[in-house]
Amino acid sequence: MTRLPSLYISHGSPMTALQPGLVGVRLAELAAQLPRPRAIVMASAHWLTRQPVVGAHPQPPTIHDFGGFPQALFDIQYPAPGDPALADEIAERLDKAGLPTLQDPTRGLDHGAWVPLRLLYPQADIPVVPLALQPLQGPAHQFALGRALAPLREQGVLLVGSGSITHNLHDFREYQSGGEAPYVRPFIEWVEQRLQADDSAALLDYRRQAPHAERAHPTDEHFQPLHFALGAAGGDTLGAQRIDAGIDAGMLAMDIYRFDGPAH
Template identity: 80%
Template sequence: MSRLPSLYISHGSPMTALHPGQVGVRLAELARDLPTPRAIVIASAHWLARQPLVGNHPQPPTLHDFGGFPRELFALQYPAPGDPALAEEVAGRIAAAGLPVALDPQRGLDHGAWVPLRLLHPQADIPVVPVSIQPMLGPQHQFALGRALAPLREQGVLLIGSGSITHNLHDWGHYQDGKQAPYVRPFIDWVEQRLAANDRDALFDYRRQAPFAERAHPTDEHLLPLYFAMGAAGEGGFGAKRIDAGVDAGFLAMDLYRFDGEDRAQDAA
């Protein structure tokens, strides 16, 4: 079975489900380029917990975890099956890495999971296992979580971190007519450069080293899934490839990343 990359997806606002724009095009292209996974494990910025939790619901409900949006958005469903056996394996691998973990038989798919998955695999026929993010534990913890699950890529499991490469909701509505927040481009360029250099130490320390880090991310939760995807790339280089999907509302950079690990890094050398 072909080894899959890990992915980081900027999922945007819930309205991306109704108006996919450029990110919808890019995710459809990714789906065509990649082998069809046997299952998906996704760590979303909208499932926050004090320790890793793994959803093992056999049919995860679609969670409409937002308000103030059009009624047609609340009517959307993503009826992908769960995979309790894979969830048990995910939890076992996390525990074997020395991280506390628990199963959650009630958890469904929040919009950080189902919105991008509807664009990537609209048939909803691939089993999905959600994993929580731990904002209090920082980037290195999320990296370790992804690293623990990296071997699943050899088994046809697609590992995804879903967040946003920039995410400052205080700027909602401040940038109109094609204008862009001044921090967006410097921040995303810095991330791209540090990933290309496999500079995990700088990325772990992004709060001090990245330009406009506090503006780009007043809180960490939407960048932490990037570290999950980085860790899931496995040992050695990240093999990171940035996929530009534009900027939504002038402040939400919709970058996607695929991490192919050592093979892509060696090919590029």
């Protein structure tokens, strides 16, 4: 079976589901390039827990975890099946890695999962297993989650971290009608340079090393899915490829990354 990359996707606003723009084009292109996954593990910035939890629902419901948007957004369903057997395997792998993991048989797919998945695989016919993140435990913890699951990529499982390469909603009003937040490009350029240099250590220490880290990410939860995807690359060589999907509302960078990891 062909080895899949791991991915980091900037999922943007829930409105991306109705107005996909450039990120919709880029995700469709990416799906066309990838071998069809057997299943997808989705670590979203919108499922946060104190300890690792994996979703084991056989038919995960679509969660509309937002308010104040058009009814058309609430009408969208993403009826992909779950994969309880894969959830069992994920829990076992994480347990063996010293990351005791619970299973949640009721968890559905939040918008950080179903919005990008709907653009990647609109038929919703590939099983999806959601995985919670624990941002209070720091970037190295998310990296460890990804590293423990990296072997699944050899089994046709697509490992995805879903967040946003910059995420400061405090700046939305200032830039939504024009202009661009001055910290966005320096931050995303630093990230790309560190990824191309396989410098995972700097990325794990981004709070101290990255320019404008506090402005780009007042809180960590939308950046740490990147650390999950880095760990899931499976080695010191990341094989990082940046896919530029533009900047939304002048402050949400929509970068996508694929990590092919070390060559066989």
